[in-house]
Amino acid sequence: MEQVRLPYLLPAPDWMPEFLIAPLVGGFSVADFLGLFVLLNFILGFVTFEIWLERKIGGHIQLRRGPLHVGPHGLLQTPADIIKLLIKEDLTPAAADKRLFKMAPYLIFVPVFLTFLVIPWGGLWPFNLTLRPFDLSLIYIVAIPSIQALGMVVAGWSSGNKYSLLGAARVVAQFISYELPMVVTLLAVGILAESLSIAQAVETQRASTWFVLLQPIGFVIFFITMMSEMHRTPFDIAVAESEIVGGPFIEYSGMRWGMFFLAEFAAVFLNSCLAVALFLGGPELFPFAERIPIPGIGANTTLIRQIDDTIGVFFFFGKAMTLMIVVQWCRFALPRIRIDQLMDLAWKILLPASFANLILTAIFSQFGFFPFAAGLAVVLVVIGIIAISYRNRGTRERETGIRLVTLPRIPLEAHA
Amino acid sequence: MAIETPIRPDMRPQPQPPGPESAAAERHLPVVGSPRVPGLTVVSQEQDLETMEMTINMGPQHPSTHGVFRMVLTLEGERVKKLEPFVGYLHRGAEKLGESGDVEGYRKAMIWLDRTDYLSVWANEHAYVLAVEKLMGVQAPERAEWIRLIMDEFGRINSHSMFYGAFGADAGATTPFMYAFTLREALYQFFESVGGQRMFPNYYRVGGLREDVPVDFVERATRTLETTRRSLDDFDRLISDNEIFLARTRGVAKLTAERAIDLGCSGPVLRATGVPIDVRRVEPYSFYDRVDFDIPVGTTGDCYERYLIRLQEMYQSTRIIEQALKQLPKGPIMGNTPKAVRPPKGDSYQRVENARGDFGVYIVSDGKSPAPYRVKYRSPCFSNLMALNDLAVGAYIADAVMGLGSIDIVLGEVDR
Amino acid sequence: MKGILGGFVQTVKSFLTPPVTRLYPYERPPLEPRFMGAPSLLWDDKIDEIVCVACNICARSCPDDCIYLTGEKYEGEKTKKKNIVKDYFIDLGRCSYCGICVEVCPFDANEMSPHFELSTYDRQQLVYDKDQLIKIGRGVDRRMGKPEPQDVPVMGSIDPSQWR
Numbered sequence: 001m002e003q004v005r006l007p008y009l010l011p012a013p014d015w016m017p018e019f020l021i022a023p024l025v026g027g028f029s030v031a032d033f034l035g036l037f038v039l040l041n042f043i044l045g046f047v048t049f050e051i052w053l054e055r056k057i058g059g060h061i062q063l064r065r066g067p068l069h070v071g072p073h074g075l076l077q078t079p080a081d082i083i084k085l086l087i088k089e090d091l092t093p094a095a096a097d098k099r100l101f102k103m104a105p106y107l108i109f110v111p112v113f114l115t116f117l118v119i120p121w122g123g124l125w126p127f128n129l130t131l132r133p134f135d136l137s138l139i140y141i142v143a144i145p146s147i148q149a150l151g152m153v154v155a156g157w158s159s160g161n162k163y164s165l166l167g168a169a170r171v172v173a174q175f176i177s178y179e180l181p182m183v184v185t186l187l188a189v190g191i192l193a194e195s196l197s198i199a200q201a202v203e204t205q206r207a208s209t210w211f212v213l214l215q216p217i218g219f220v221i222f223f224i225t226m227m228s229e230m231h232r233t234p235f236d237i238a239v240a241e242s243e244i245v246g247g248p249f250i251e252y253s254g255m256r257w258g259m260f261f262l263a264e265f266a267a268v269f270l271n272s273c274l275a276v277a278l279f280l281g282g283p284e285l286f287p288f289a290e291r292i293p294i295p296g297i298g299a300n301t302t303l304i305r306q307i308d309d310t311i312g313v314f315f316f317f318g319k320a321m322t323l324m325i326v327v328q329w330c331r332f333a334l335p336r337i338r339i340d341q342l343m344d345l346a347w348k349i350l351l352p353a354s355f356a357n358l359i360l361t362a363i364f365s366q367f368g369f370f371p372f373a374a375g376l377a378v379v380l381v382v383i384g385i386i387a388i389s390y391r392n393r394g395t396r397e398r399e400t401g402i403r404l405v406t407l408p409r410i411p412l413e414a415h416a
Numbered sequence: 417m418a419i420e421t422p423i424r425p426d427m428r429p430q431p432q433p434p435g436p437e438s439a440a441a442e443r444h445l446p447v448v449g450s451p452r453v454p455g456l457t458v459v460s461q462e463q464d465l466e467t468m469e470m471t472i473n474m475g476p477q478h479p480s481t482h483g484v485f486r487m488v489l490t491l492e493g494e495r496v497k498k499l500e501p502f503v504g505y506l507h508r509g510a511e512k513l514g515e516s517g518d519v520e521g522y523r524k525a526m527i528w529l530d531r532t533d534y535l536s537v538w539a540n541e542h543a544y545v546l547a548v549e550k551l552m553g554v555q556a557p558e559r560a561e562w563i564r565l566i567m568d569e570f571g572r573i574n575s576h577s578m579f580y581g582a583f584g585a586d587a588g589a590t591t592p593f594m595y596a597f598t599l600r601e602a603l604y605q606f607f608e609s610v611g612g613q614r615m616f617p618n619y620y621r622v623g624g625l626r627e628d629v630p631v632d633f634v635e636r637a638t639r640t641l642e643t644t645r646r647s648l649d650d651f652d653r654l655i656s657d658n659e660i661f662l663a664r665t666r667g668v669a670k671l672t673a674e675r676a677i678d679l680g681c682s683g684p685v686l687r688a689t690g691v692p693i694d695v696r697r698v699e700p701y702s703f704y705d706r707v708d709f710d711i712p713v714g715t716t717g718d719c720y721e722r723y724l725i726r727l728q729e730m731y732q733s734t735r736i737i738e739q740a741l742k743q744l745p746k747g748p749i750m751g752n753t754p755k756a757v758r759p760p761k762g763d764s765y766q767r768v769e770n771a772r773g774d775f776g777v778y779i780v781s782d783g784k785s786p787a788p789y790r791v792k793y794r795s796p797c798f799s800n801l802m803a804l805n806d807l808a809v810g811a812y813i814a815d816a817v818m819g820l821g822s823i824d825i826v827l828g829e830v831d832r
Numbered sequence: 833m834k835g836i837l838g839g840f841v842q843t844v845k846s847f848l849t850p851p852v853t854r855l856y857p858y859e860r861p862p863l864e865p866r867f868m869g870a871p872s873l874l875w876d877d878k879i880d881e882i883v884c885v886a887c888n889i890c891a892r893s894c895p896d897d898c899i900y901l902t903g904e905k906y907e908g909e910k911t912k913k914k915n916i917v918k919d920y921f922i923d924l925g926r927c928s929y930c931g932i933c934v935e936v937c938p939f940d941a942n943e944m945s946p947h948f949e950l951s952t953y954d955r956q957q958l959v960y961d962k963d964q965l966i967k968i969g970r971g972v973d974r975r976m977g978k979p980e981p982q983d984v985p986v987m988g989s990i991d992p993s994q995w996r
Contacts, residue, residue: 061843062594064853162472166494166813233588234660237814333654333843334836335661336588338814339494387833404710404728405692516895520936524895527930591843598852605864612868612944618930626935630866631980653842657835 036117043116047265048078054265054328061332088254095160096251104158105252105259107151111144112266119273120199122283122312137198138186141274142179145229148263149175152238155260156248167247170339171238174228177346178235182225184354185218188361189278198274202282210281214364217379218357219279221350226271227327228342230264234334235342272323273316280319283312469497476505482582482820483827487804494812499805503798506831514791521787522548522622522757529777530616532793533829536575536771538567540793541620543777546701547766548622551759551781559747560624565702566637566740567610567619568768569733573644574603575771576726579824580651583723586821587664592655599647606640609633623753634741641734648730656727665719669807669819672717679806680799683773684725685823689717695769707739719822726824758786772796772824795829865975868931868944870924872969873917873962879910882966884941886917890933898926899933920965924950925958931976940974 052067052075059066067074092098118137134140149171156168192211193201205211212219228235238247249260281287285307337345356379364372470491476484484505490498510532514525529540542564549555556564577596584592604614610629611617619626630636655661671681673689686693692713696704712728714721761783767776773796780790800823807823808816854861874883886903899922903915934942947968952958960968 057847058590060851061847062591063598063846063849063851064594065851068855162470165470166472166491236588329840329843332589332591333839334589335584335655335658335664337660338664338812340812341663403713403715405713406710513895519889519892520932523932523935524893527895527928527932591846595846601852605862608867609864610866612864612866612931613929616928616930618932626931627976628980650842650846653838655839658839659833659835662835 039116040113043113043266043269044262046269047262048082049075050265050269050324051078051261053325054331057325057328058332061329082258085255085258090256091251091253093160093251097158097160100154100158101251102256104151104155104248105256105263107154108148109259109263109266111147111151112263112270114144115141115270115274116266118198119270120202120277120282121273122316134197136196138190138196138201141198142183142186145267146175146179148229148267152248155252159248159251161251164248164250167238167250171231171248173339174231174235174238174342177343178225178228178350181221181346181350181354182229184351184358185222185225186278188215188218188354188358191358191361191365194365198277202277205281206284210279210284210287212279213287215279215357215361217353218361219275221354221357222275222279224345224350226275227330228346230267230271230327232264232268232327233331234337237336237339237342268324268327269320272320272327275323276316276319280323283316285315468492482825485820485825485827485830487816487820489808489813489816491813496808496811496813496816499808499816501801501804503801503827503830506827508832510832511791511793515787515789519786520757521785522759525788525791526618526620527616528791529793530618531828532795532832533575533770533772533775533797533826534615535578535826536568536571537616538564538571538620539768539770540775540777541618542568542702543766543768543770543775544779544791545620545622546768547764547777547779548757548759550766551762551764551779552622552753552757554623554751554753556624557748557751558745560749560751561702562740562744563625563629563749564620565704565707566737566744567607568702569736569740570603570606570637570640572733572771573730574600574607575824575826576730577603577647577651579726579771580723582824583818583821584655586817587655587661589655589661592651595647595650595654599644602640602643606636609636621750622757624748624750628749634744637737637741641737644730644734648727648734651727656724662720664814665723665818665822667716668719668815669811669822670716670718671803671806675806676717676803679802681773681803682796683770683800684722684729685773685800685803687712688714688721688725690715695767695774699767701766701768703740706743707736709733709736719818722822722824756786758783767794770796770829772826772829773800775829793829793832795832797823797825797829801825801830863946867946867948868929869946869948870929870944870950870960870968871922871927871931871933871942871965872945872947872972873920873942873965874940874969874972874974875966881908881910882917882941882962883939884917884920885913885939886915886920887938889936889938890942893932893936894927895930895932896926896928898923917962920962921959922965923959925955934976940977943969943972943974943976945969945972 055077056066056074067077070077070080092101118134118140152171152175153168156164156166156171159165189201189211190196192214193204195201201211231238249257252260276282360372360375360379363375472489472491474487474489476486486502486505488500488502489496508531510528514528515521516524526541526544529544530537533540545556545564577599581593581596584590584596607617608614610633611619611626671685671689673686673691676686676689677691682693682695690713692711694711695701696709697711709732712725712732714725759779759781761781763778763780765776765778767774769775774794775796776794778790778792778794779788782789803823804816804820807819811819875881876883884901885906886901888901888903891897891899891901899920901920902918904918906913906916908916929944931944934944945968950958
């Protein structure tokens with residue numbers, strides 16, 4: 001694996017005026033603040049679009065249409081909903097702890113936004129759109145979103161409602177269980193990237209290959225754990241609508257609930273972006289793209305690299321949106337897992353799998369390709385044996401579950 | 417007119433055994449009520465571990481109680497310790513209103529039969545009509561009886577597809593709900609063409625039918641059958657084999673055959689436990705002894721088997737309808753019934769196989785008045801609902817919800 | 833895993849199927865010929881007079897007691913009626929749309945109209961008087977009790993096979 005050092009900050013072009021990049025407050029310049037402002041507005045605007053997309057996709061999967069009337073094809077439905085939420089009455093339950101009740105939505109939304117800061121979006125000339133790349137991003141993206149779990153517990157506890165309390169308890173259990181496989185998988189990514197920085201991981205992927213090809217199990221585990229961190233179906237037991245009617249969020253209405261909603265959808269987008277950055281190569285168009293020698297120009301790979309540096313953000317976006325659509329698709333196609341089955345999945349299946357993944361990745365990075373291939377073959381054989389031994393489980397149980405009984409026809413002695 | 421009733425044992429509620437407060441006081445534990453959450457009781461204290469019981473009200477308005485049904489659950493953690501059902505929120509006095517009228521009382525009572533089990537409407541009307549015909553000694557002509565059979569089975573398909581939708585929604589998947597409603601829309605359009613109204617057609621009359629079916633009845637019924645068959649395939653492919661759904665329903669909320677018979681359950685709840693009793697075969701009415709169909713019977717009595725049995729019953733209903741459409745004769749649809757329905761003094765009971773089980777109508781007539789002296793509806797859901805304690809106590813909340821969903825209650829029938 | 837993948841394939845199939853939503857109120861719903869909306873009084877256009885003779889049978893047969901009517905002696909020469917209806921009220925908030933009043937009328941004086949969009953802001957406005965009932969009965973022919981024309985296919989404009 002070649003070491004590619006990332007230039008943390010591209011040198012600013014000459015035509016940029018001085019006052020924009022001079023450090024102003026606490027080392028941040030006006031350009032930094034502008035970038036922050038643009039990012040926040042972009043996220044809010046994009047989440048609006050994302051909610052519309054989810055409702056449309058869900059509608060068509062369910063043989064209906066989704067939002068239709070407000071704006072062309074219903075595009076203005078989410079802004080209309082947000083306006084409705086803003087003008088609702090601000091209710092705080094009498095039995096609630098008022099300070100905590102009002103604080104909880106912010107505890108949930110702010111970590112999501114904070115994590116957006118470290119995503120390496122790729123290039124959009126003349127900038128490299130990573131707002132705050134720093135050395136420990138992998139730990140950062142695990143630590144900061146765990147404040148969300150705290151926020152949900154605060155919301156559940158402070159509502160003064162037993163359903164919320166149940167929901168909060170479920171959230172804690174779920175979040176802690178799924179944190180571990182995620183961390184171990186990210187450690188494997190860190191081994192491949194030889195650093196704990198996401199931006200470095202992207203650079204390494206552009207230099208060698210996409211990590212999803214090197215650790216497919218890792219990608220699957222990351223995908224599952226991220227769906228659980230975001231409390232999306234099939235892991236939305238904490239906010240199970242048909243049982244505890246919204247879990248920690250029951251007593252919230254109006255814009256407070258809007259913050260939760262916004263945070264959930266922003267988290268979907270955030271985690272899709274993270275998955276793309278960590279496993280799917282970031283701004284690279286297809287795997288090995290930047291290593292293809294271009295005939296005529298010789299073995300010069302900087303052409304595609306230049307393309308990725310200039311408009312790479314659009315490729316990043318496309319991949320992130322595809323992954324996001326897959327996550328939304330899962331919501332409409334799958335039922336919900338019960339809380340104890342969810343914990344079983346995390347502790348008994350995902351955690352050993354992520355450890356196996358970690359060990360295989362370590363073998364690969366230390367010993368090279370062939371021992372890794374041998375290890376991967378062993379793991380695949382083991383999985384295959386387990387799968388084959390369980391292959392008839394669903395159908396066999398189903399077939400012997402019910403039987404068709406043909407009872408003899410008793411002729412009617414007297415009809416009516 | 418005095419009807420002699422046997423002396424019944426005193427069924428007034430007895431003084432309750434001492435509750436957890438006294439149990440806690442006996443063991444010298446503090447009885448604690450929290451100002452935030454009144455009603456909490458500390459019941460056990462092992463070393464430093466305290467567990468508390470929580471009382472939750474799954475009130476009449478709840479997304480998963482299938483109507484206005486109230487359950488008060490006492491939970492210990494996630495497990496249900498006690499379940500107290502409250503019915504009667506939809507009581508409309510249907511039995512009393514069936515006695516009303518100074519003119520045409522027997523025709524007036526028909527609208528209440530529609531409105532008890534409002535999902536499978538036709539079987540209820542059939543029970544009432546057969547009971548009165550039994551009392552009067554008239555018989556409906558063949559064409560009328562075949563049409564009644566066909567519409568009964570369509571009503572069964574309608575009710576079972578509603579079960580499919582609601583059960584999927586309980587499990588967390590929103591898509592089966594929409595699929596079910598698409599099929600039901602086609603069915604309701606068909607019902608409208610035959611009976612005049614989608615949900616409450618008020619179509620059967622004593623001695624036959626209100627009016628003949630439209631000209632294109634056979635063609636339309638065949639097309640609706642095709643739609644049903646295709647929808648059944650879709651229903652199956654969506655969640656029947658889904659591993660998550662299997663994990664949610666397989667082995668959950670089991671009921672034994674002895675217990676089911678003790679409680680008086682009938683219908684799919686009883687057949688799932690292994691008892692092959694179906695009123696259409698055991699005590700046939702109408703022309704059920706002239707059609708070929710099988711009865712799906714389960715073995716363990718869990719949620720998954722009840723679900724599969726209902727899907728299979730939908731398929732068997734399509735078989736029945738197909739055979740019946742082939743045998744539909746031409747002829748009159750009203751028999752030699754006197755215009756004014758005045759049955760002689762006496763009583764009669766007629767039992768039919770509702771979508772939910774064994775629906776019965778008991779009619780007492782005093783020979784003189786134009787309305788029944790007493791109408792009683794034996795509601796299968798009411799007896800099936802008594803099994804809820806067996807199903808839910810000791811299980812998780814999620815399992816209690818699934819168990820309630822799999823009994824498939826319709827509150828109009830439970831409360832009348 | 834196979835079951836879950838089967839579920840995904842099914843959702844893709846339904847995604848590619850055209851949605852079954854009917855865009856009410858821009859598209860009118862296809863009502864069957866037998867559809868039972870609000871009961872209405874029929875006006876005999878040939879002789880320009882209402883058909884109802886206030887025999888009170890519909891009011892007595894109504895399961896919900898939602899019909900109230902009074903009659904007066906008939907002082908005209910157009911038909912051989914002895915009485916004619918003076919006031920006729922149906923409380924459509926109580927009506928169960930069961931069609932019994934139409935079924936028992938011996939003079940074919942009423943019919944269930946296809947009028948079902950009855951929502952108002954005030955429950956008092958749901959009590960329809962004679963003129964309103966005649967108005968919603970315009971264009972409605974007496975169908976209940978009359979033989980069905982055997983040669984005309986009466987399949988509604990919505991086709992069940994359209995529902996996938």
